[in-house]
Amino acid sequence: MQHYRESYLREIIWMEGRGGRDSQTCCPRCRKAEDLLYRCSSCLGADILCKSCIVAIHLHNPLHFIEVWNGHHFERVTLKMLGLLIQLGHPPGHRCENPDPSRRNDFVIVDTTGIHEVNVAFCRCDGMKPHYIQLLRYGLFPGTGMDPRTATTFRTLKFFQLVSFESKGSHQEFYRALERLTGNVLSKSARDRYHEFMSMVSQWRHLKMLKRAGRGHDLGGISGTTEGSCAVRCPSCPQPNINLPKNWASAPPEIKWMYRLFVSIDGNFKLRRRLVSSNERDPGYNAGWSFFVEENRFKAYLLAKWHIAQERSTCVAHEAVDRADRQARGLAASGVVAVVCTRHEFRLPTSVGDLQHGERYINVDYITFSAVQWFRVLELVISYDIGCQWHKKLLDRLAKLPSFLRPTFIKVLLVLIPKFHLPAHVEFCNRTYSFNLTKGVGRTDGEAPERGWSRMNAVAKSTAEMGPGSRRDTLDDHMGDENWTKTKRCAEIFVAKMERAVEGKVKFERDHDEFKSAIPSAYVSLWTKQVEEWEADPASNRNPYEAETKGISAQAVRLRLAQEANAKAPGAEDDGANSSDEVVMYPSLFISMGVQLEEDQYKLRVAASQLGNHPTKKQLTNLAERSNVLRRRIAVWTDYQKLYIPEAEAMRLRLDSESAAVDGKPSIEAHDIPLFLPSSLPPSVKCRSDLRSYEAQLREGQAYDALDELRRHLRSRSYLYKRKDRNSRGSQASVAANTRSNTAIKRAQLGVDGASIKYTRAYNALLQLKGEVPLEDDLEGEDWRKDLQKLKKSDIRGLSEGLFGHSEGTRSISWIWKSGSESITSTSEDDIESDEQLQDALRIEFLKSRARANRWAEEVLLLEEEMRRTLDFFAYKAEWWLARKASTIGGLTCDYDEGFSAYAHSQSAVYQTLWKECDRQWREGRARNWVKVKQKGGRKKATSTEETDEIDLDELDE
Structure with missing residues (x-):
């Protein structure tokens, strides 16, 4: 290794000299006996040439840097100093017979190689174009249309655009890098064109957006551009007259749900803007043509409706609702709110707008239905993390929207809460706004915006200091690139989704069939009827997933503590936090978060213990990702712990010093x-x-929650044992039934073990907190001991199960069946028909099993429909471009026809390529999925949302 390092370094330093050419007596190019003093640092393997030759070979590369040998070392000179002239209007090397006398010897060109001062000559021959057009045809983007003195090469603008997409770097960082390429000792020696460069980048972004949207090919040209027409559209969302069948609006109910539009709303308080510039000084170029709403109409609406009071949250303490102005001080925009398609995570046209004081409903309403207006569908599903509050009086607020935004075409509107955010809501929200329990949504999770913010937040630092127009145009460009990146990856994305969906469908339908076969058909019919009635009309029917809660629930305690914390003044002494802090963590919420972290640690520990001796890379990756997320959450929580329990930090430091990290990995x-x-x-x-x-x-x-879980799993286990004893023994034909019973019993036992550990952990903590050291505010004294006792292994048994050696007449009921519930007077019930509690437990488990199977079946159908829509969209776009081969802004001349036709054909070829790649990968994927279904014993026919709504998996490969 040492040998290679020295060899590499020796060769690099050797290149600082003339490379052994000091003995040459003539120029290797012209063969004349000239002084060999010049070489190009931008060309690969460049020779040392004479002055005339170095200039001649750079007629086609006038933006290279030249080095001259001064007798001791090479020093940099410019081609301008050597006499090179860039003649516009003619091919390189040709002399103009009628040059413009106002030749520019102070012209500056920004290139990827650096910032160059050059000599530029404009042409004044008959029919020659204005100066800015001469520059454009040479591949230079002028800094202004009037008497330009600065330009940037097209390749530099394109390179910066791509680099900014991938690295999220700022204009200043890129320009400073070019300055250092120009001269790394005195980088300011180059003429400063930073502000001109920013202006050219903004114009370039805007023109590229118009070009790709076909504004140069469409009637009306740029002046005919309408709001949202330049946004990169989602190819998989339902779009009438583009990718929906002709009779989609009159489709029967069993398939009509597949034509729903799924959108998600979310606010982002990272993408803020400081009080810099104004809309008058920096209006921007896009004017609502892409993802941001049109600013003037939006601000006029906000001004007219700003007086409308924001209702307070009736759920948990949503700061976005109740404390809307906390992050708005000193900012022109406290963040943005955006609407994306939930299923595919695409930004929608005119779906982004600024926030001024939190997520006010007037902002969210305007932006949401500004995005929805582009999809004239009949059914809409909206996912919003505060949807339980936002949807209240929504119809009244819609009537106050501008007429062009009112969604009069919507017949069915569902508002749900994303799956990750739902557990933080009250129990009513968990039953009412759940994706898992809602019919016709597949495996949609509603968290699409959260996954998109991670990359957009990387540009927050640079856009926060921009003027309003530049910021909107920059974010529009980044959002368009994200949409296009997803468009290019449609083929592989849908393959992965479909493979997962087919596996889930087979697995959970099999699980549901096994569970269903163990329950009398009368109860299956009754419970199915109840849930179907609730799905059809949730407002008029009781939720069959709801169980009677015994004792105190942890969710109720969390809600009460959150409400108490929200009622306290931010500056109260007992808050333990400074009111000037950006985030206030109240003591009750601090403890609640700690208890939740403890529960998540247990779940992760169980997941790690269930890995086999030879886990797959996917299993290890998933476990590592979960571990990293949990570790970060614990780190955030321990920062607050330093404030509330400083002694704990000292204990943690001592523990860390005793167990040092090994090989860079946490011990x-x-x-x-x-x-x-x-x-x-x-x-x-x-x-x-x-x-x-x-x-x-x-x-x-x-503890009460854990007891409820324990009783529920014990009921299920008891019934499964009885069912197995009656029907799964004896004949050879019952082997399969016996296997299914054992699988179900094992699942129930895992639930029993988990609930037991959870209760024991809570009980031991209570002993420390209330038993051994009574609290002053413990009003109930020792009453909690009547319901909560130490859980022994012998206590964990079913309702009709006695201890070993006890007969029917002498057995007793375990205390867990008496705690937190009414006394059980009958102890001999061993059939589902006479055990109402068992019925309740089995009903909930059966309906959840049914919901899981239905959601996965719906997911397969939705993905098939979305794949069909994607192919139709690509075909539509290919035909759309072929129909726009002629120029609409070229004027009366035909000089531009070939360029317009070439671009239209190239864009059509792009969408044809996407269509072919999707069709190829999806056909191969269908074949693989069908093999998996056969190998895993999947149904030949699978239900979607109804027991009679069937699709034939034989057709998946057609």
Whole structure:
């Protein structure tokens, strides 16, 4: 290795000299006995030439840097100094007979090689174009249309655009790099054209957007451009007259749901803008033609409706609703709100707008239905993390929208909450706004905007200092690139989605069939009827997924603590946080988050223990990703712990010093990191009484929840054992049934074990908090011990199960069946027909199993429909471009016809290529999926949302 390093370094330094050419006596190009002093640092393997030759070979490369040998070393000179002239209007090397006398010897060109001062001569021959057109035809983008003195090469503008997409770097960073390429010692020696460069980049972005949108080929040209018409559209969303069948509006109910539009709303407070410039000084170029709404109409609407009061949240404390102005101080825009298509994560036309004071409904309403107006569909599903609050009085607010935004074409409107955000809501929201329990949504999770913000946030730093117009144009360009990147990857994205969906469909339909076969048909019919009635009319029918909650629930405690924290003044002394902090973590929420982290650690520990001896790379990757996410969340939480429990930080430091990292890897797994909650602190460590009280309340609710879970899983396990004893023994034909029963029992046992561990953890914490060290505000004293006792292994048994050795007449009921519920008077019920509690448990498990199977079946159907729509969209775009081969802005001359025709054909070829690639990959994917279905014993026919709504998997490969 040392030998190679020295060899490489020796050769690099050798190139600083003349490379062994000091003995040459004539120019290798012209063969004349000239002084060999010049070489090009931009050309590969360049010879040392004479002055005339170095100039001659750079007629086609006038933006290279030349080095001259001064007798000791090479120093940089410019081709301008050597006499090179860039003659516009003629091929390189040709002399103009009628040059413009105003020849520019102070012209500056920005190129990827650096910033160059050049001599430029404009042409004044008959019929010659204006100066800016001469520059454009030479591949130079002029800084102005009037008497230009600065230009940037097309390749530089394109290179910067791509680099900014990938690196999210700013204009200044890129320009400073070019300055250093020009001269890394005195980088300011180049003439400063930074502001001109920014202006040229903005114009370039705008013109490229118009070009790709076909504005040069469409009637009306640029002046006929309408709002949203330049946005890169999602090829898979339903678009009438483009990718929907002709009779889609009159389709029967069993397939009509496949033509729904799914959109998601989310606010982003990273993409803020400071009080810099104004719309008058920096109006921007796009004017609502892409993703941002048209600014003037949007601001006029906000001004007219700003007086409308924002209703307070009736769910948990949503800061975006209740404390809307917290992040708006000193900003022109506190962030943006955006609408994306939920299924494919594409930004929609005119779907982004600024926020001024949190996620105010007037902003969200305008932007949401500005995006929806482009899809004239009949059914709309909206996902929003505060949808439970936003949808209230939505119809009244829609009537106040401008007439062109009112969605009068929408017949069915569903508002749901994204899956990740839903558990933070109250129990009513979890039952009412769940994607998992809603018919006709497939496996949609509603979290599409969150995945897109990660890349957009990378440009937040640079756009925060821009003027309003430049910021909107820049973000429009980045959003358009993200949409186009997803468009190019449609083929592989849908292949991966479909493979996962088919596997899920086979697995969960098989699970549901096994569960269904173990339940009497009368109850199957009854429960199916109940859930279908609820799905058809949730407002008039009881939710069959709802169970009677016994005792105190952890969710109820969390809600009460959140409401108490929200009611406190931000500057109250007992908050333990500075009111000037950007984020306030109240003590109750701090403890609640810690308890949740403890639960997540247990789940991760279980997942790690379930890995086999030879886990797959996918399993290890998923586990590592979950571990990294949990580790980051714990790190954030421990930062607040330093404020509330400073002694815990000292304990953590001592633990870290005792177990140092090995090979750069953390020595403690994420699921083993000690949290040092109040219940786990040693007696010698002092802890605030309010923190202990909050944890005690949460632990009590957690214990009651764990008991409810334990009873539910025990009921299921007991019934499965009885069913197996009656029907899964004896004949050879019952082997398959016996296997299914064992699988179901194993699943139920895992639930029993998990609930037992959860209860024991909560009970032990309660002993520390309330039993051994009673709290002053414990109004119930020791009453909690009546319902919550130490859980022994012998206590974990079914309702009609006795201890070993007990007969029917002497057996007793475990205390877990009496805790937090009414006394059970009958102990001999061993049939589902006479056990109402068992019925309740089985009903919920059956309906959840049914919902899982239906959602996966719907996902397969939705993906098939979306793949068909994608192919139709690509075919439509290919034909659309072929119909626009002629120039519409070329004037009366035919000089431009060939260029316009060539571009139209090239764009048509792009969409034909996308169509062919999707068709090829999807056909291969269907064949692979069919093999998997056969190997895993999937149904030949699979249901979608109804038991009679069937598709034939034999047709998947056709």
